[in-house]
Amino acid sequence: MSLFTGIKYFFLTEKSKYKTLKRILGFIPDNIELYEQAFRHKSAAEEDSRGVKNSNERLEFLGDAILDAIVADYFFLKFPYKGEGFLTKMRSRMVSRTFLNDLAKKLDLDTFLEISEDVVNAKSVYGNALEALIGAIYLDQGYDLTKKFIIDRIISDHVDVESLIQLESDYKSKLIIAAQKAKKVLSFKIELINNNNFNYYIATIVIEETAIIHGKGQSKKAAEQHAAQLFFERGFKI
Helix, strand or coil: CCEEECCCCCCCCHHHHHHHHHHHHCCCCCCHHHHHHHCECHHHCCECCCCCECCCHHHHHHHHHHHHHHHHHHHHHHCCCCCHHHHHHHHHHHCCHHHHHHHHHHCCHHHCCEEECCCCCCCCHHHHHHHHHHHHHHHHHCHHHHHHHHHHHHHHHHCCHHHHHHCCCCHHHHHHHHHHHCCCCEEEEEEEEEECCEEEEEEEEEECCEEEEEEEECCHHHHHHHHHHHHHHCCCCC
């Protein structure tokens, strides 16, 4: 297995690494090891004595939750008279895999990753690394500075909110049209999940009697849209 290593970061001297991170982040990190872990894909990670790989997967999990909360807060304050449906759509568009991949490349994170050549062009690796970076910032600097980074360094510099509002979001209709053109039988299997006092729906896309992928939502329509969105973002074909 050969590695594709981000020449702009992993080949730098220790002093230059701090300077480079400061340029990207807007501050000097305290624990640089967290950021190096955020840039390390599982394909390039080694197992420790416990059999655990020092990859960015755990940081990605944390960063995903932090990003979701901060983006929700941002749109909630920016659009005080908009309803829950609008705010949900805006948040979903902002944190979608496709959008996060594009944002990661705008931040040059595609040149930071330590990753195997076998998966360097795989979908979502850059967006996942951005989420891992956010997780690292949160652990290193706390919530307030993480929020400042996301708003000042990502949204203000790289996100056209007006264009985001106009972004095509009716994935279900797009999927139905694609299935009709391909002359394939498409259906959505709906399941209601009772989770204590919180209920939600799971919609599974079924094509020619084969279950493909499922999405979640607080309504049947939202779950179907989420499933269709994931279908396209993850590169499935009719």
